[in-house]
Amino acid sequence: MSDTTLSRLQRLHDDYAARSSALRRDLAARYSSDTAEQAQERENDEVMEALLAESSELQRRVALAIERYKQGEYGICQRCGEAIAPARLEALPAAEYCIGCADLAERQ
CATH class of the missing domain: 1.10.287 (Helix Hairpins)
Incomplete structure (x- = not known):
C-alpha cells in the first residue's frame, strides 16, 4: 500500500x-x-x-x-486472511473483510 x-x-x-x-x-x-x-x-x-x-x-x-x-x-481480510479486492477498498476504504466474508457476516 x-x-x-x-x-x-x-x-x-x-x-x-x-x-x-x-x-x-x-x-x-x-x-x-x-x-x-x-x-x-x-x-x-x-x-x-x-x-x-x-x-x-x-x-x-x-x-x-x-x-x-x-x-x-x-487490505487483508480480517476473517480469512486473503487480500481484499482493490475495487472494494476503493469503494469502501475501511473494509475489514473481502466480499465473500462480508456476505457471510451479513447472513449470520
Missing part, C-alpha cells in the same frame, strides 16, 4: 471527525420558545442524532483501517 492510501484514510477520518463535531454543535443549540417550532427542532434532532451515530461509527472504522495500515495489515 502507498502513502496515498494512508493520506486518503486520514482525510476520510478528518472528514468524519469534522462532520461529527458539526452535528454535536448543532445538537447543542438551544430550542426556540415557540412550541410548534420546538416539535420540529426535536424531530430534526432525531435525524441529526442518527447521522452523528453513523458518522462516529464510520470515523471509528476508518481509525481501525489506519491502524491496520500502520501494522501492514490493510
